Amino acid sequence: MSEKLNQLKEILGEVSDLNHAASVLSWDQNVNMPPMGGEARGQQMATLGKIAQEKFTNDQVGKLIDELKNQFPPASDEANLVRVTARNYDKAKRVPASFVAEQALATAKSFDAWVEAKGKSDFSIFQPHLEKMVELVQRYISFFPAGNHPYDTLLDDFEPGMKTSEVQEIFSALRPKQVDLLKKIKSAKQVKADFLHKKYNEKKVWDFSETIITQFGYDWKRGRQDKAPHPFETSFSVNDVRITNRFEADNPLATLFSAMHEAGHALYEQGVNPAYERTSLANGVSLAVHESQSRMWENLVGRSLPFWEYFFPQIKKLFPAQLAGVNVKSFYKAINKVEPTFIRVNADEATYNLHVMLRLELEIGMVDGTMKVKDLPEIWNAKMQEYLGITPPDNARGVLQDVHWSSGLIGYFSTYALGNLVSAQLWEKINKDIKGLDDQIRAGQFETLLGWLREKIHVHGRKYDPQDLVQKITGSKIDPTAYTRYLTRKYSDIYGL
Amino acid sequence: MSEKLNQLKEILGEVSDLNHAASVLSWDQNVNMPPMGGEARGQQMATLGKIAQEKFTNDQVGKLIDELKNQFPPASDEANLVRVTARNYDKAKRVPASFVAEQALATAKSFDAWVEAKGKSDFSIFQPHLEKMVELVQRYISFFPAGNHPYDTLLDDFEPGMKTSEVQEIFSALRPKQVDLLKKIKSAKQVKADFLHKKYNEKKVWDFSETIITQFGYDWKRGRQDKAPHPFETSFSVNDVRITNRFEADNPLATLFSAMHEAGHALYEQGVNPAYERTSLANGVSLAVHESQSRMWENLVGRSLPFWEYFFPQIKKLFPAQLAGVNVKSFYKAINKVEPTFIRVNADEATYNLHVMLRLELEIGMVDGTMKVKDLPEIWNAKMQEYLGITPPDNARGVLQDVHWSSGLIGYFSTYALGNLVSAQLWEKINKDIKGLDDQIRAGQFETLLGWLREKIHVHGRKYDPQDLVQKITGSKIDPTAYTRYLTRKYSDIYGL
Numbered sequence: 001m002s003e004k005l006n007q008l009k010e011i012l013g014e015v016s017d018l019n020h021a022a023s024v025l026s027w028d029q030n031v032n033m034p035p036m037g038g039e040a041r042g043q044q045m046a047t048l049g050k051i052a053q054e055k056f057t058n059d060q061v062g063k064l065i066d067e068l069k070n071q072f073p074p075a076s077d078e079a080n081l082v083r084v085t086a087r088n089y090d091k092a093k094r095v096p097a098s099f100v101a102e103q104a105l106a107t108a109k110s111f112d113a114w115v116e117a118k119g120k121s122d123f124s125i126f127q128p129h130l131e132k133m134v135e136l137v138q139r140y141i142s143f144f145p146a147g148n149h150p151y152d153t154l155l156d157d158f159e160p161g162m163k164t165s166e167v168q169e170i171f172s173a174l175r176p177k178q179v180d181l182l183k184k185i186k187s188a189k190q191v192k193a194d195f196l197h198k199k200y201n202e203k204k205v206w207d208f209s210e211t212i213i214t215q216f217g218y219d220w221k222r223g224r225q226d227k228a229p230h231p232f233e234t235s236f237s238v239n240d241v242r243i244t245n246r247f248e249a250d251n252p253l254a255t256l257f258s259a260m261h262e263a264g265h266a267l268y269e270q271g272v273n274p275a276y277e278r279t280s281l282a283n284g285v286s287l288a289v290h291e292s293q294s295r296m297w298e299n300l301v302g303r304s305l306p307f308w309e310y311f312f313p314q315i316k317k318l319f320p321a322q323l324a325g326v327n328v329k330s331f332y333k334a335i336n337k338v339e340p341t342f343i344r345v346n347a348d349e350a351t352y353n354l355h356v357m358l359r360l361e362l363e364i365g366m367v368d369g370t371m372k373v374k375d376l377p378e379i380w381n382a383k384m385q386e387y388l389g390i391t392p393p394d395n396a397r398g399v400l401q402d403v404h405w406s407s408g409l410i411g412y413f414s415t416y417a418l419g420n421l422v423s424a425q426l427w428e429k430i431n432k433d434i435k436g437l438d439d440q441i442r443a444g445q446f447e448t449l450l451g452w453l454r455e456k457i458h459v460h461g462r463k464y465d466p467q468d469l470v471q472k473i474t475g476s477k478i479d480p481t482a483y484t485r486y487l488t489r490k491y492s493d494i495y496g497l
Numbered sequence: 498m499s500e501k502l503n504q505l506k507e508i509l510g511e512v513s514d515l516n517h518a519a520s521v522l523s524w525d526q527n528v529n530m531p532p533m534g535g536e537a538r539g540q541q542m543a544t545l546g547k548i549a550q551e552k553f554t555n556d557q558v559g560k561l562i563d564e565l566k567n568q569f570p571p572a573s574d575e576a577n578l579v580r581v582t583a584r585n586y587d588k589a590k591r592v593p594a595s596f597v598a599e600q601a602l603a604t605a606k607s608f609d610a611w612v613e614a615k616g617k618s619d620f621s622i623f624q625p626h627l628e629k630m631v632e633l634v635q636r637y638i639s640f641f642p643a644g645n646h647p648y649d650t651l652l653d654d655f656e657p658g659m660k661t662s663e664v665q666e667i668f669s670a671l672r673p674k675q676v677d678l679l680k681k682i683k684s685a686k687q688v689k690a691d692f693l694h695k696k697y698n699e700k701k702v703w704d705f706s707e708t709i710i711t712q713f714g715y716d717w718k719r720g721r722q723d724k725a726p727h728p729f730e731t732s733f734s735v736n737d738v739r740i741t742n743r744f745e746a747d748n749p750l751a752t753l754f755s756a757m758h759e760a761g762h763a764l765y766e767q768g769v770n771p772a773y774e775r776t777s778l779a780n781g782v783s784l785a786v787h788e789s790q791s792r793m794w795e796n797l798v799g800r801s802l803p804f805w806e807y808f809f810p811q812i813k814k815l816f817p818a819q820l821a822g823v824n825v826k827s828f829y830k831a832i833n834k835v836e837p838t839f840i841r842v843n844a845d846e847a848t849y850n851l852h853v854m855l856r857l858e859l860e861i862g863m864v865d866g867t868m869k870v871k872d873l874p875e876i877w878n879a880k881m882q883e884y885l886g887i888t889p890p891d892n893a894r895g896v897l898q899d900v901h902w903s904s905g906l907i908g909y910f911s912t913y914a915l916g917n918l919v920s921a922q923l924w925e926k927i928n929k930d931i932k933g934l935d936d937q938i939r940a941g942q943f944e945t946l947l948g949w950l951r952e953k954i955h956v957h958g959r960k961y962d963p964q965d966l967v968q969k970i971t972g973s974k975i976d977p978t979a980y981t982r983y984l985t986r987k988y989s990d991i992y993g994l
Binding site for chain 1: 510511514515517518519521522525529530531532533534536537538540541543544545548717718719720721723733734735736737739774775
């Protein structure tokens, strides 16, 4: 068996090398590539993707999987490696290469159309392309056995094992609580946050962001932070996990929270068992669990009062003029200011999930045919009014704002909100396990927290399915109550509800 | 035929994509990679190389080549594409994959041993590894039909069509002239150059290097310059041609000449016919012709008096204290100061080729067995005394100085000197074709020069073999007389010979 396992690992290793090479090319495209390099880069990445797909869907992989199934103790790394590989193989085999090529071509055109449509705030430019994207995901779904809901197939690619009905149930419980909380906040006295939008020196902010994530435990011998149009995390191996960030003059301190967010992803990737390298068990297990890590470091840690009790004197020393008259409590309130906004990526913790829920409803409607693409702008605006109490002045700040659908990424959004929920579930468990965690954070100490995350989550990579992992750690599957408790407590304090 | 040609081009395109992806990974390794990323990166690059090799040596490629041979007019791009592909295919097929893997493994060990040996200046640490490298190149040679000299096989990989006997003949004519010139310079009054080694601000030097190469015509929309341990040029497509550079505090202005050198390579790559992209005709044709471009911009242009008549006022304005009391003539003399040195990469134009000739003699001796590896330090030092009149104080500054042999790169060195010779041959022809070129350079105008190089050399990529290209342009094959004339004239002026 061990010889066959090695044969399988050798193929998986080559596929992993090809995918990681493509990730390097993509990172370079975002961080370094000169303006005219794009066309050749696109071809190079398409070739790497095609060869990786060919190698992985080779019948020999299927044969090895069949021979290796049920040959190892169920809880072993080997059994889980075979199990996860079998699932990925089954998915990859179902989708014809010709479909992948057609989708890639249509997606490139759709992306260009979306850029133009968003620029002109004209949905009609994007509409036929979005219709094509929906048709393509419907065809994609048709390659798989019918589940309870066609959307299950899409969701499973991002959150293995998760069902549409489960997400709907979670969101149904959560939505009224968040809408209600938001109403209470809106009727309370608003906090002052103008000092966050003064002029801050970019280099000082950038360096301070690195001070913070260094203290979190981000390992610079195995990573780096670069400027890019959008913040993201990417890994080329457990020993090369990079993050990007940006600086926006009108929202200068967002750089700090982006660094904490991406470092949260990166700490996860840097903590996966090195023995899983170049196999199906490498990397974080799902988007929701990944997002639980990034949101925990960004929000549960980075937007907490104990955190700023430690770091506020430092930032005040860096920016004495900008923060004149501001104390740690008023700073804490300002960075947690709640204000419904049209744009998801700028949303605060009290409203973020509402943006996501709106998108999920529209995605499900598109996929099962209960909503027509042409009606989406109207539906979008109505739901914005219902959930957030505001109506976008144009489609650029409405239905056209996100890149995801233009790239055929349908099934992805809900993981952002699920990640928030998981972060709060974990946080309650962490605070039971680590006594005095607030005091540690107040002293700028994060080793115990990181050690806990490493042991409970990071090291396992993809060995356990996401819902099983959350259950194993917290005693229940993904559940909205911890997040509701967290939000209510936090905003009751800040807004005196 | 056009369908079969397209089939061939599709395979060549994928091979090119894989090789360019590997180049991106290598560039990143030199410029960005965090310290611990090396092991995974090595695996990724090995996988890309292996798959590229497998795809290129697939029998289908051979079949397509056979079917496409003699199907196109001999001078056409198509005929030359098939011809060059056939040559590369024949070479690739002769070398077993198992040999390539063995060589890669031995080379990695040899490189590590060389690093240690150089650090300790202890040849005995490197000796067994160099013996292994020699054994491997001898086995490599055995895969090919016997030529006049076993070294021919190695040389042909770097300089297609060039024979060992031709290089020996060229070097035999050149060596006494250079040794003689050096003796005359040594007995002349030395020029003053201490001001070149004062403290210069790194950023100002770096920015000035970019000012210069921008004026040369380096296209930043299709390139960039980054810091790396060693200067090099690399291209991922005709639209993404990058250079690296470094700053050495004890030799600060070397950054300017490295930028001009690497930009010379890059201008070549940026100028290749875009129609050759992803085929065997893309990229510069050989190392010698490539080096003729880099050395031309670095030396014939960048170390000339007209060039500094334009740029000296600028550098004097940037560094008034360092260049106090220096005028353009004394600056010109200083940057052309001749002084035999132990280290090739620091050598001036009057001595550089002598370093190369020494290495060629040792390589030929190793390969044909007339020299034993264990005797190399002694032979090296004797030849240094004979050609340059100096004896290295230790092996680190002698036989251990270059990385090439540790990586199995035997057959490469002579192209450095051949490039110098070609640069002077071209320069004589250019000055016949472009009247008043010196005046243009004196006015900071390089468009006509670059246009000439584009038309005569760059655009052709690998369509013509290097010796044919030189013949076609200058009327003769590679020949040392133009370079001898150039050196004699230049140093007679500087040293008043």
